[in-house]
Amino acid sequence: MAEFLTTINGYIWSNSLIYLCLAAGVYFSIRSRFVQVRQIPEMVRLLLRGEKSASGVSSFQALAMSLSGRIGTGNIAGVATAIAFGGPGALFWMWAVAFLGASTSFVECTLGQIYKTRDPLTGEYRGGPAYYFHRAMSHTKAAPLFKVYAVIFAAVTVLACGLLMPSVQSNSMAAAMNQAWGVSEWVVALGTVIVLAFVIIGGVKRIAAFAAVVVPFMAVGYILISMVIVFANAGQIPEILSLVVRSALGADAAFGAIIGAAVMWGVKRGVYSNEAGQGTGPHSAAAAEVSHPAKQGLVQAFAVYIDTLFVCTATGLLILSTGAYRVFEGESADGKVLADGGVLPSDAAVGPAYAQHAVDTLWGGFGSTFVAISLAFFCLTTIIAYYYMADTNLRFLVGKAAAKPVPVIRGTVGANTTLVLQALILVSVAVGALSTATDAWTLGDIGVGLMAWLNIIGIIIIQQPAYKALRDFEKQKKEGKDPVFDPKALGIRNATFWETYEPEGEREKVTVTK
Numbered sequence: 001m002a003e004f005l006t007t008i009n010g011y012i013w014s015n016s017l018i019y020l021c022l023a024a025g026v027y028f029s030i031r032s033r034f035v036q037v038r039q040i041p042e043m044v045r046l047l048l049r050g051e052k053s054a055s056g057v058s059s060f061q062a063l064a065m066s067l068s069g070r071i072g073t074g075n076i077a078g079v080a081t082a083i084a085f086g087g088p089g090a091l092f093w094m095w096a097v098a099f100l101g102a103s104t105s106f107v108e109c110t111l112g113q114i115y116k117t118r119d120p121l122t123g124e125y126r127g128g129p130a131y132y133f134h135r136a137m138s139h140t141k142a143a144p145l146f147k148v149y150a151v152i153f154a155a156v157t158v159l160a161c162g163l164l165m166p167s168v169q170s171n172s173m174a175a176a177m178n179q180a181w182g183v184s185e186w187v188v189a190l191g192t193v194i195v196l197a198f199v200i201i202g203g204v205k206r207i208a209a210f211a212a213v214v215v216p217f218m219a220v221g222y223i224l225i226s227m228v229i230v231f232a233n234a235g236q237i238p239e240i241l242s243l244v245v246r247s248a249l250g251a252d253a254a255f256g257a258i259i260g261a262a263v264m265w266g267v268k269r270g271v272y273s274n275e276a277g278q279g280t281g282p283h284s285a286a287a288a289e290v291s292h293p294a295k296q297g298l299v300q301a302f303a304v305y306i307d308t309l310f311v312c313t314a315t316g317l318l319i320l321s322t323g324a325y326r327v328f329e330g331e332s333a334d335g336k337v338l339a340d341g342g343v344l345p346s347d348a349a350v351g352p353a354y355a356q357h358a359v360d361t362l363w364g365g366f367g368s369t370f371v372a373i374s375l376a377f378f379c380l381t382t383i384i385a386y387y388y389m390a391d392t393n394l395r396f397l398v399g400k401a402a403a404k405p406v407p408v409i410r411g412t413v414g415a416n417t418t419l420v421l422q423a424l425i426l427v428s429v430a431v432g433a434l435s436t437a438t439d440a441w442t443l444g445d446i447g448v449g450l451m452a453w454l455n456i457i458g459i460i461i462i463q464q465p466a467y468k469a470l471r472d473f474e475k476q477k478k479e480g481k482d483p484v485f486d487p488k489a490l491g492i493r494n495a496t497f498w499e500t501y502e503p504e505g506e507r508e509k510v511t512v513t514k
Helices: 002-012 015-031 040-048 059-070 077-086 089-114 129-136 143-164 166-181 185-200 203-232 234-248 256-274 281-286 293-322 352-360 366-403 417-434 437-462 464-478 504-513
Strands: 326-328 337-340 405-407 413-416
Touching (some): 015 437, 077 256, 077 293, 077 326, 089 464, 129 281, 129 366, 129 437, 143 366, 143 417, 143 437, 166 352, 166 366, 185 366, 185 417, 203 234, 234 256, 281 366, 293 352
């Protein structure tokens, strides 16, 4: 089975997907006139102010939900893996895919807002790729095809976020805690299941509240500690940055033979970490209460920067500046060692141990504990975000039937589909904690790759409404207005939520006047 999954993963993560991710980022950057650069001041401003309502969360909460899905084991174990198998140059390609991916994230998240809807069971906002694939083309002759496409994406997302991807997070947590405190994987599995069960049963509001508190704290704390250690090795930073660039471009003698691996692992782990183009970001983007879709598109584009340029860079510089790395030939820990920073013990496994030993170079014995705690927060919030995405797509597939019990055996009735999903994701977490790292990462990569293929191809086809929203947003800003979205005026069809939308403040004014 392991060999079969590895083969499937090889087909999914072929060079074609790598080129697709990079080419899409370049294309969206040009079409949006490099919105990821032009609108950085507005991105920051929108983060600091935003609306929320009984149906939607604030822009910051939606960002926190998105970051809770983006910032996970990919930011620590994923960066270590990329360096181990792609060399220092992999970090450069992570930066490249983040810069280009920010424009991709803007497009997909703006589409998520444009075509969002209100959940008939809870009243909360729901949206994502399945919703915009179905709605954006529903007035055309291609409507039946895109309806099927939407169903396929939703089903793949339930599979990926509900079963495949959570196992990577729990596996890294278990590995880090075992390294730090010798805690049994069984204990980690049980503890994680208990904490997750409490949070996910509370619904999107509890998820947003949990993420808004935990994500900023954990991200800032991790970056600060990492930067303290990097600054302690400040004299090496110019050479480290030079090494990263030389390795990425094949100009370094030691890593020239693995330039292809640098690109592959940089893009692969970059997409896994920042999720630009994967189709996960639009789910949390759609949950936000904003007066214009472009607002949340900009906020989510900035989330890519936070994830990769801040958190992943902190890990990469931490590992490289302390010498806590080992680079292998053949993209396997069994391959020839091409470079060794001289800090790692001979039995150090590729993954969280790299960062743990890196921190130990300044504070002996503290590294294992610090990274284990950081990973616990990162991974927990990521799994919670995965559940929200899986649940959103389940609601798309079954609608109100999500609350109805489903037959199990003739004459008996089981739990409703939402409870079944909750049970499945908890099982996935437990199994992941007890699996090998190789198996867990293979499953996770398959989930990410399947979603990325479907989402990127889809948004290339239906991208136009995102640019219309961007131009409208910028036009209203120039006129000194707080932009409000009117899809009919822009010729955007099937954005039914916005056709009757009034900002909550305006609804209150009408009530008072009456």
